[in-house]
Amino acid sequence: MQPHSVYLHIPFCRHRCGYCDFNTYAGLDDLIPAYVQALCHEIRYLAENCGRKPPIHTIFLGGGTPSILPAGEIEKIINQLYQDFNILEGIEITMEANPGRLTYDYLKSLYELGINRISLGMQSANPGELLLLERQHEFHQIANAVSLVRKAGFKNYNLDLIFGIPYQTLESWQLSLELGLSLGPDHLSLYSLTIEPGTPLENWVTRGLLSEPDQDLSAEMYEWASEFLNERGFEQYEISNWARRDEVNGLLTCQHNLQYWRNFPYFGLGAGAHGYADGKRTANVRSPRVYTQKLLTWDEKDNQNNLSFPKTPATASVVTIDRSEEIKETMMMGLRLTEEGISQKEFQARFGTTLEDVFDTQIDDLIEVGLLEWDRMTNDHLRLTPRGRLLGNQVFLRFI
Ligand code: SF4
Incomplete structure (x- = not known):
């Protein structure tokens, strides 16, 4: 794990x-x-x-x-x-x-x-x-x-x-x-x-x-x-x-x-907390009183089969993230990293495909208008240009 x-x-x-x-x-x-x-x-x-x-x-x-x-x-x-x-x-x-x-x-x-x-x-x-x-x-x-x-x-x-x-x-x-x-x-x-x-x-x-x-x-x-x-x-x-x-x-x-930002897993615990584990995004009930009550009155014996990982008694929603959604989220969050951006090698190891195979036109267009660039040292990291940092939301939208 x-x-x-x-x-x-x-x-x-x-x-x-x-x-x-x-x-x-x-x-x-x-x-x-x-x-x-x-x-x-x-x-x-x-x-x-x-x-x-x-x-x-x-x-x-x-x-x-x-x-x-x-x-x-x-x-x-x-x-x-x-x-x-x-x-x-x-x-x-x-x-x-x-x-x-x-x-x-x-x-x-x-x-x-x-x-x-x-x-x-x-x-x-x-x-x-x-x-x-x-x-x-x-x-x-x-x-x-x-x-x-x-x-x-x-x-x-x-x-x-x-x-x-x-x-x-x-x-x-x-x-x-x-x-x-x-x-x-x-x-x-x-x-x-x-x-x-x-x-x-x-x-x-x-x-x-x-x-x-x-x-x-x-x-x-x-x-x-x-x-x-x-x-x-x-x-x-x-x-x-x-x-x-x-x-x-x-x-x-x-x-x-x-x-x-690397779109790796985390548990979100507490009222209203969000988590991402085992390919699922979870959200807890928002009210601290309801949250507390749910956990303190949870009957383990009666509910043994109702809690598949990563659910807890406070989970209000679970959304399964498929591969295509995971790719989009990885782009949206990874591009926030101004130096690291998205590594082509890591992307390939994680998804078994290249960035260009999935986002051919988007990447070309955004490089052409000066919002994205490949890093000059290794040519492996796709990232925002300084201008792209100011217009980050416009860039992210292209990957949704
Ligand atoms: S209410 Fe004020 S102190 Fe509390 S979390 Fe919001 S900004 Fe922070």
Whole structure:
């Protein structure tokens, strides 16, 4: 069995930010102990249905705000994973954390539990922009969190930043990124703000209370960031992600996200989590209460035959991915990798055919208009050109 990844969804936040459409809830903290118990049950059911301890090489605790969970609850989850899964040596375990409330003792406990990568949602250094996003921290708290992260022993941490915020200027974006970089991160994820349907932000824009992000300005911000980070020694490896090169460990990419972009298997556990294993895409029930109830009241004896791998009692849907769908998904996700792209050799080994045999006209057309290229060193990797990175969605659409 090839190494799998595990995503664990923690759907709790202190406050629901106006731009966020994630499956997360404020004011549900009472549910946390039962939810963690349910998550541990889901881990066990999944491993039992697999018939063996699945080999795991990355784990990601995301949300929501996983750092809302007390260290003791995180410990229960990690212990359960070690008990039921085959945790491979050198595993990457990432946890997202809210920079406003971290303490040294808490971070030290996480580090001792084996969590070795922290992802902090900085978003911006500008107080007005943070206010507009309804984020409940200020830049000095990010700086403080970073020093605690390092002091607790973490060698690898990420900062998330957002650009294209309404009223954000190029100068203010430049300052945020410069200040973020001054904290010495190992990895940066830069996202363009999208107005998600059903969010308060969308409501404000629709009612004319807020102007929509300027797309041209967003593109300018992105291009400036790419050049700036390149000059500062960061290497871009995905449309929205950059990493520092370490003398010992090489490029400090996020191994967990690489699993998604390479279209390799992962288990999605927790309320609303999505997974991809054994050629099937799964989605769990979204409501944390329903999720918890389903797992804690599941009667194993009565339901012995109802859970074919990779289903768990919380699975709401399963879609089988056939070969042609897998090829399309592999293209859509792999082309996000700006250096690696899609390797002809690996594609052939996986699907028994060449890229040109499947996508002859698409590849030729996109190369001709300057959005795709073969890498010059090996001529093996098909990838986006710098212009293609800006127009990624147009490229991906050609492979659907
Ligand atoms: S803290 Fe993050 S996950 Fe929670 S509501 Fe805000 S943006 Fe969404």
